[in-house]
Amino acid sequence: MSWRRICAADSVAERTLKKFEVDGIPVIIANYGEGFRAFPPVCPHMEEPLEESGFIEGKVLTCSKHLWQWDLGTTEMTGSETEKPMHFYEVKEENGDIHAFIESEHEYEFDEEDEMDDDDFFNS
Ligand code: FES
Numbered sequence: 001m002s003w004r005r006i007c008a009a010d011s012v013a014e015r016t017l018k019k020f021e022v023d024g025i026p027v028i029i030a031n032y033g034e035g036f037r038a039f040p041p042v043c044p045h046m047e048e049p050l051e052e053s054g055f056i057e058g059k060v061l062t063c064s065k066h067l068w069q070w071d072l073g074t075t076e077m078t079g080s081e082t083e084k085p086m087h088f089y090e091v092k093e094e095n096g097d098i099h100a101f102i103e104s105e106h107e108y109e110f111d112e113e114d115e116m117d118d119d120d121f122f123n124s
Pocket of ligand 1: 044047064065066
């Protein structure tokens, strides 16, 4: 896969995000007021769907579940809670459309929710 047209630029209002699907790969387009970002649709923390839990203030995207934050201007982590970077696809705006460079779907690795150590289980 390569550059893909995702949507018309004016279909994502300022400081909002919207989920799209291109060739079976879900992607969020976020308009942070000074440009657009494209990223996978789930929070890198606990897989929350960001089209529901994410909101944008200024240039900062916040996941409302546990307040992890990323600066959409720089793509860096921000805020005091955030522990993992967000994956961004490259984006460009061309002839009024948003295009994203997606080679393959990016999926995060999530920690096991069960914190019990396997060794403790088998030795007890
Ligand atoms: S699930 Fe998004 S911050 Fe925890």
